[in-house]
Amino acid sequence: MKHFTSVKDIPNLKKAVEMAFEVKKDRFAWQHLGKNKTMVLVFFNSSLRTRLSTQKAAMNLGMNTMVLNVNDDGWNLESELGSVMDGDKPEHLLEAIPVIGRFCDIIGVRSFARFNSKEEDYSERILSQFVDYSGVPVVSMEAATRHPLQSFADLVSIEEYKTKTRPRVVLTWAPHPRALPQAVANSFVEWMRETDYELVVTHPEGYELAPEFMGDVKVEYNQKKAFEGADFIYAKNWASYSHYGQILSRDFSWTVNEEKMAATNHARFMHCLPVRRNVVVTDGVIDSSASIVIEQAANREITAQTVLKMILEHSKEGGKINQ
Numbered sequence: 001m002k003h004f005t006s007v008k009d010i011p012n013l014k015k016a017v018e019m020a021f022e023v024k025k026d027r028f029a030w031q032h033l034g035k036n037k038t039m040v041l042v043f044f045n046s047s048l049r050t051r052l053s054t055q056k057a058a059m060n061l062g063m064n065t066m067v068l069n070v071n072d073d074g075w076n077l078e079s080e081l082g083s084v085m086d087g088d089k090p091e092h093l094l095e096a097i098p099v100i101g102r103f104c105d106i107i108g109v110r111s112f113a114r115f116n117s118k119e120e121d122y123s124e125r126i127l128s129q130f131v132d133y134s135g136v137p138v139v140s141m142e143a144a145t146r147h148p149l150q151s152f153a154d155l156v157s158i159e160e161y162k163t164k165t166r167p168r169v170v171l172t173w174a175p176h177p178r179a180l181p182q183a184v185a186n187s188f189v190e191w192m193r194e195t196d197y198e199l200v201v202t203h204p205e206g207y208e209l210a211p212e213f214m215g216d217v218k219v220e221y222n223q224k225k226a227f228e229g230a231d232f233i234y235a236k237n238w239a240s241y242s243h244y245g246q247i248l249s250r251d252f253s254w255t256v257n258e259e260k261m262a263a264t265n266h267a268r269f270m271h272c273l274p275v276r277r278n279v280v281v282t283d284g285v286i287d288s289s290a291s292i293v294i295e296q297a298a299n300r301e302i303t304a305q306t307v308l309k310m311i312l313e314h315s316k317e318g319g320k321i322n323q
């Protein structure tokens, strides 16, 4: 694997999950792989888990890490091709990206959907520019339409906690005060479709995810029905895709609460975090023993390390890494 921008980059997902469990058993067993190698983490947006887990993962492999918070520390970067740069952006990604690439062996990049236009976000312009111009492997740390490092940790968490081979996994929309990207939800669906789990997505009308992510996945508009018999409840807000970037509902009747969890098959509660308590999920649920959100977050280190390990191993086998 050279780049990691979606589940499609993983040659064998079953093997990757097995590898994640190997890594979890002894995360310091591959320190030699990253010796004298450097990862740069580029953030266009805020981060807590991704920042810490990815750095920790790189360090577990013996790598050095450098972090660039573009909005705070760097030049304001232009991404549009052909733009006349007489505004407030002094540097273009066309220079910034290859320069960053000269100082490292792997780049991680976080660049959320900007909600200016669906076409712009869904073209993944920024992420693609990193892949095209950096000259080194690129790891998505959440791009406009996907958050694959999160989804890999979600999958490993479900594998850890499932009590049957084919659990019923329910992705539920939940209310939120801000318009959030579809990336986590898109990616979760994309990864779950690679398994043989029973996947159900529930949301109010108008919140349908992009068809290329949903395929033939079942949508159940009645949240109560969707929860029946569920083994995992994954809550997440996203803004509308059809009415792109808009908030169509703030309906608190979609908040995940104790009563709804009681209708499930003793389901585990999941969320990628950060989570708005008593908006997305009640204190009663997230503080209960059903909640695995902290373990899920802890698995971010494990799966990020698995991804970096795969990239380093690929480069060792002759795939080009810096110089």
Ligand code: SN0
Binding pocket: 178, 180, 181, 183, 184, 272, 273, 274, 275, 276
């Ligand atoms: C991001 C999102 O894509 O939904 C990152 C999730 C890993 N979430 C937020 O930006 C939440 C911000 C908020 O105001 O609650």
